Amino acid sequence: MTHLRLEGLTRRFPGAAHPAVDGVSLQLPKGALLALLGPSGCGKTTTLRMIAGLEVPDGGRVLVAGQDVTALPPHRRNMGVVFQSYALFPHMTAAANVAFGLEMRGIGRAERRARVDEALALVGLSDLALRKPRQLSGGQQQRVALARALAIRPDLLLLDEPLSALDAKLREGVRDEIRALQQRVGATTVFVTHDQTEALAMADLVAVMNEGRVEQLGAPEEVFERPATRFVATFVGRAARLPGKVEGPGVVRCGEVALRFSPSPVHGGGPGWGDAAGTTVELFIRPHHIRPLVEGQPADNVLDAQVLRRTFTGDVVALECATPAGTLLAELHGGTRGASAAVGSRLRLGFAAQDVRVFPA
Amino acid sequence: MNAALLLLPAVLILAAGFLYPVALLGRISLNRTSDIGAMEPDLTLATFEKVVGDDFTWELAWNTATLAAGSALAATALALPVVLLIRAAPPRWRGLLSLMAIAPLLVSGTARIVGWLAILGDQGLINAALEGLGLATEPLRLINNLTGVRIGLTESLMPYACLVLIAGLGRLDPRLEEAAATLGATRTKTFLRVTLPLAAPALLAAFLLTFVLGVSAFITPRLMGGGRVFVIATEIFDLALETVDWPAAAALAMLLLGALAVALVLRTALTRSARA
Structure with a gap:
């Protein structure tokens, strides 16, 4: 069943010669992980930001579970976003960061507590709940960001290059952890990356993007073994x-x-x-x-x-x-x-x- | 070459233009004023005793502090939305908007006050408009009183508040506000729960700087107050040039300098403890 549907999504930045995102259309089944893969400047992050509502499209639609959310502001979309820099609130503890989204939803103190504990346990950070972000390592900050995004039980989980700020040594382990977590929770996920290994290893579906367009959308094996365009053949593998x-x-x-x-x-x-x-x-x-x-x-x-x-x-x-x-x-x-x-x-x-x-x- | 030598020109200018006059002022403050008002060389704290013991000095200090605090608060509060707007603007507009926010510094303070007199005077823009619209029969008294000084001082301090806030809020990651929005926070909630707490150190810095500048302001109280608003800076001027009591003027100046030095030390300590 299609959970996320993009229809001709387009974004032109003022003064730019070419659209950053140029008519992107795709469908993602519930519970699947989609990797938007492409070189920097290919429009993958802008696409993600339009799904989250942080960027307003010049054309096209975003549909989640059949509902057109294109006109909704981000705070009414119920999407869990993990930013490349994690964007944890530096003045709040890990627990307060995770609780923030629940508080905004008017969830009562008792249930909030339970759900914060649950989310932190999910990422294995229960002991560090009272630490401030700057007292946490990069990997731990990333887990808090994940817990914060998952705690609101989002309709979509959106990850913007979540591994790029980590040491190369950590990256593979965290990659597998995110994938395992995503499957356990069953969160429909869109993941932005420029790293083909990450995309191929984690995704159910890979959309290879170039110059604002999707060059090929397919399973990792398909994209790797049967590239549809010369760009895909060059970029992947x-x-x-x-x-x-x-x-x-x-x-x-x-x-x-x-x-x-x-x-x-x-x-x-x-x-x-x-x-x-x-x-x-x-x-x-x-x-x-x-x-x-x-x-x-x-x-x-x-x-x-x-x-x-x-x-x-x-x-x-x-x-x-x-x-x-x-x-x-x-x-x-x-x-x-x-x-x-x-x-x-x-x-x-x-x-x-x-x-x-x-x-x- | 020793790197410290590079500091030499600055040290020389500072020594000639600031340290020497201050030392001279300190020396004068220790002189004595004779009964007929002439200055006599001496080494006495009598003038300080006289100034500190005078209730009028404390009244002036209170007026100065409340005026400066009020104007600094208003300038900081008014600068915040301006800086938030600059921050939200597209990157290519930010430079120009920042320049516009601090552009008043390019105009002489006296010229700006003359502008205010034209706007706030009895036949000024505001009163003419109010009268023309039939909203007032008597002109509002907006100059030659404390209200005028407050307005003028607030305006003259705003560019400094903007300068501090632009630097302080520039380091605030806009992704934090986006993260709050994706978590369900409205714009108001985002401002109150994320932007404002993180802007607090910059707001404090802006307030303290404009407060210090407000305490030592002279031109605005002098010209906008029309001789009816008395603060320490105007009193020093009067003592030096009207009463010609140089030791008293020097003593008052030294006391003000000391108070500002204490404020600056407090400010440094505060920001350091906020960072730790």
């Missing part, structure tokens, strides 16, 4: 990028060799677009899709390669290889075949036609 020219349906010439790709037609080009011979395209091949082959082993695409550079990063070995199609990057797990290949040695590399993404150049 790594890939070798090779220039090429279409030779016929499902065949593209790349350097000295013809490579097969499927499904045809080319992504993003419209029906039949990529089948037109001579069209200039760009191929994206993910490093983990490339495998070294033994003598005689078949593959849709086979290339002779010579190792140019070998980077050992622990569990993964990255090989930069020269091939007749151009330079390819292969990532192999330590101990697997080819992982011990030395610089200068020769390999046969293979990859499936369905793992080649082709976009108009």
Whole structure:
């Protein structure tokens, strides 16, 4: 059941050449976590702020549980927001911060107490209830902010880059905690991030944004494995990028060799677009899709390669290889075949036609 | 080069323009006034005894303190909405609006008072308007009395209050108010529960600065009071130039200086304890 629906949401800042958010439409089922993923300036935070009511859209609508809330001020929307800087009230204790939203709702002292205790227990901060924000670590402040947002039992939980202010060491643990908490509470959540790993690891749905528009909306696997646009292919995950020219349906010439790709037609080009011979395209091949082959082993695409550079990063070995199609990057797990290949040695590399993404150049 | 040397020009100017005159004033305050009113060199605290023992001095001190406190309070209270407005304005307007708020400092205080006289006088803008609208038959007495001094002093202190509040509230994260709104607080609740408590140190600083400036104000009480409002600063002027009792004027000036120094020390202690 759709819980949050955005319809053509648009925001133009005065004096800006392009809209910050340009006709964003999407739907989110109840209890799901949506990640708005994109580079800085792509409009993801502005979208979040329009959902919260902190920014007024120039066009479009925000619907929560079927109700149009576009015209409601933030204090009448019942949305729990965790800000990037946490925005805890510095003059109040952790408990008073969490109680604030309940107090504003006119909830009586006894119930307020119980719900503050419950929210702080949920984030494991019951012992620190009487500390002021400046007496708490960054991670603890973030939990108070989460507890404060959840205590009001919001219709939507909105998180603006909640991990960016934390140490890299803490980030992964907190990320998993937030996800576990969100699932336990069943809060429909919108999460803004520029970090693809965060988005892929936490979200049920990922909306990849660029220049104010949603480039692709899909499950993390889908966005990663089947990027819909060239921007998504570039922004999410790594890939070798090779220039090429279409030779016929499902065949593209790349350097000295013809490579097969499927499904045809080319992504993003419209029906039949990529089948037109001579069209200039760009191929994206993910490093983990490339495998070294033994003598005689078949593959849709086979290339002779010579190792140019070998980077050992622990569990993964990255090989930069020269091939007749151009330079390819292969990532192999330590101990697997080819992982011990030395610089200068020769390999046969293979990859499936369905793992080649082709976009108009 | 020693970094302390960079302070030398400032120290020299301060020594010549402030420390030396104050020292001279201190010396004069220890002189004696003869029965015929002439100053005689001496080293006595007699003048201080006379000034401190005089009930009129205490009446003046009370008038000065209440006038300054009232005007400082009004200036701070009036500056707050101005600064909140500046803060809420789009970033590119903030600089210009801040400049406008403190622009009165660019005009000489005397010129501003002449402006006030034109507005508040018996035939001034306000009385002409009231009479024209048939709301008053007698002109409201808005100058040459305490009301006039209060109005003039409040206006002259406002730019300073704005200056302090712009600096103080500039550090207040607007996300805090947004957070309050998302938690269900109306604008009024947000102001009372978040903005005002967090602005308190800046408001106190603005009040104390404008109070100190108000206590030592001379031009406004002199010109807007029309010779009917007496504060310590005007009394010092009268003693020095009308009565020509230099030792008494110097003693009163030293006492005022001492009181202001105590106020500044208190202020520093207060802000330090507020921060801890």
